[in-house]
Amino acid sequence: MNSVSGIINTLKSIEKEEFIAFLKKRNKRHDTRNIQLFNLLKTDDIKKEITVYKNKPALYALRKRLYHNLIEFIAHKRFENDTSEERDILKLILVSRTFFEHSQYKSAFKTLGKAETKALKLERFNLLNEIYHTHIQYAYLDSSISFSELVRKYEINQRKFLQEEQLNLAYASLRMELAKIKDGTAVFDFEVAVNNTIAKFSISLDEILTFKSLYQILFIANEYAALRNKYHEIERFVGISFRFIERKTELAEKHLFYHINILYFMANMLFRNKKLADSKAYLDKMETEMEKQDKVYLKQFENRLLLLRSLNENYSGNSNTAIVIVAQVLNKVEDSDVSEILDLQLSLAVFHFQQQELKKVQQIIKTFSHSDAWYEKKQGTEWTIKKNLVEILLHAELDDTDYVISRLTSFKRRYKKHLTELNEERVLIFLGLVEQFLYNPAYFASGEFVSRADSLFQWRSQQEEDLFVMSFYAWLKAKIEKRNVYEVTLELVNPN
Template sequence: MFNKLYHMNSVSGIIKTLTLVEKEEFMLFLKKKNKRHDTQNIQLFNLLKNDDINEEITVYKNKPALYALRKRLYQNLVEFIANKRFENDTSEERDVLKLILVSRTFFEHSQHKAAFKILEKAEVKALGIERFNLLNEVYHTYIQYAYLNPSIDFSALVHKYEINQQKFLQEEQLNLAYASLRMELAKIKEGTADVDFHQTLHHTFAKLSISLEERMTFKSLYQILFIANEYAALRNKYHEIEHFVATSFRFINTKTQLAEKHLFYHINILYFMANMLFRNKKFDDSKAYLDKMEVEMKKQDNVYFKQFENRLLLLRSLNENYSGNSVTAIRMLEDALNSVAKNEVTDILDLQLSLGVFHFQQNELRKVQQIIKTFSGSDAWYEKKKGTEWTIKKNLVEILLHVELDHADYVLSRLSSFKRRYKKYLTEMKEERVLVFLGFVERFLYEPGYLTSEELVSQADSLFQWRPQREEDLFVMSFYAWLKAKMERRKVYAVTLELVGQNRC
């Protein structure tokens, strides 16, 4: 049953990944494979690429036959995409793999001298791109046929193999840790697990005997930074991981010749560094890394540009907004939302929420209201798409909007449902101050003069469990800025910039 559902649901999604040119090429691929004049798979493909589900059901009333046809179409798509990607793959990894295969073919046909030359070339290439898995295959082949070459120093060869095995094992152990920690992160973000992630991280690394002081690669650094960023986001403690920026900077500076060969990981690393610096309110430094990131994105014929474009733009707009350039930030996001593809749901949600916050800080409430209306999904849906933390922030923005619009009854209803859904989660994540903050909001609804009372003004900072300015999270400051602005009868944006250390409006 699962396989049936999988094929039924996945074919349309796979077709959407194809470009217009690839769709035409796939049609030709099907025509060549079809026996006699069987064109049903082409007919189904045309219906699916146009999302014409109703027509599909009308045309194919025999469900078992439709399932069988979809399954064959799925298998053809997999074969076509695999062939296409392999044809277009000009990476050095593929070059090494081809050299290994050729050398083995030569050995099998007693062309020993040529085989060893090819194998030597493969070793040099694999060392140059630090692909320990490929080097493992190179040394395995060397050792297997070493008896055919008396000039080989067998002890030295085995030593190289053992050193590479250690590096390969370390990379595999880190990959296991990365996968395990991502599973735990997913549970925490969905609110389905009560886990001390910091403790889990250390336990996982200890169990797998991983030391971050040992030699790193672009891939391993990317994995470490990903986990560090996720942990910091969950705990709103980016100051605890900023030392990774210095570590990453040193690593990149010593690996300049390898950077372009690991372009995907290099771009991700620069993004993580820029994000850490932004969340720690070091906007100029963050912008500098975003500039470097954009340069890398344009390399190799913009191969990764589209993939990272929206993340780059979002972080640029956030830096501009919290540097005091709100007009520029708002324009950047509005332009982006006019051009972003509608199927890029995750990117759209991030852009929309940030734009809503920017407008709220400028007291442009009607614009915020228009954006909030587009968030028509349930909390459960947003938690699945973006995680619990993101959904909480969206709810807080909505609650504050309706406070400003004097929709007291609606706000009280939203507060009640918010606490029911997220009180346990916030307590487990040691973020009870969100509930304290909402307590201020609720009392303000009953007593509008409460937020400007001497009682609150003198106690607010201590009641809110405020951290030192250097350690406090930027987005937490943004919500607290609303409360402080109410207490001091000032504009939210001016207070926000003051709190983050940017005193200009």
């Protein structure tokens, strides 16, 4: 998908019609072909696009003009429809400055006061900075103003503004480090990187200021936990998040995007720590928030919500429900993000695998036609490792011994160093046990082998072990005990 097609796909159907009307108004000649190109790009039909426009330089020039038209249309549309309180505050600041410039001081101070009240309510420290700056600049015009009190408010806000900026710098810095890890261009101790960054920017995690800052903290915490498979270490953030939301209930809808993200992170943490009922409760809250403000964020979050719902259902013993949820989503994902589709497909493959529906797993695995390097870039190394593990176990079940041995060899060659540096050698130990199963399945179920496997595999406590790690271990345990893999998985996840 090229960038113009990507932008077009962000438009709703009615907005696409409005854009065509916008182009018609702009077109001075009847032979302009920008509307024809727009209609082709709506379907991302690159082959047809090249066939219709054989003159490539002319095509690129036309596409470039269409790109600029799209930017102008979207900007105009968003400003036209933007009724946010932040925009209202900006208007009030600008109006107050205009009043000051025209010596309308009483109206200027009154307008500035309105802006301050709104900005304080929304905790917009950047806008308050502008308000106090303007107020201090013209304070000499009003003798009733307490200059020391005004300076005090300015300094308090400056500290909060600086804290928020420092957290933003730390967040951006850690996102850069995460991108390197996911691309496979760097492997290091992310926990050390987090601690060093917090120290460098003097961040206090005990004083979360806004919904945005809480979202940033939870994002980094989730990414750290995903890299280390240690979600139990970050569950304290669920409690922190709950107390924050309870304290700022009246602001939640004004920061709806961040609030929905926060609820998703909380639900995900609880799911990975096997607290499925609590996770479902937060997903219900998330869905309620997604219905607000004319469902403005519904499409953006729907796939993530449904994927996490399906995972909760699957590990609660409702595998059929989980499979139906994902299958229905995949039937209507034309405009969805590729990354989300891949997550859904891999989860569906796991669900079918746990039900021993191996042909269905094969059909899904066949759709993963790109190279590991492509998936690492698109989804990250950890996702690609999981995809490979599912494929290896599938072919182990199908008795494709030669193929599995080949895949094991290439897997170790590609990921051994990465797993070792992450202290996740147990993945390699697990694969070694899979290899032994292929060569001697009878010995695999013997008491001697069971004892050896338990001593080799570094199993964490039930409370600390990650749910997805348990899913792979469940296959090993099911083979040893000659039992149903889904049944064993549920026992490991829900021992009570």
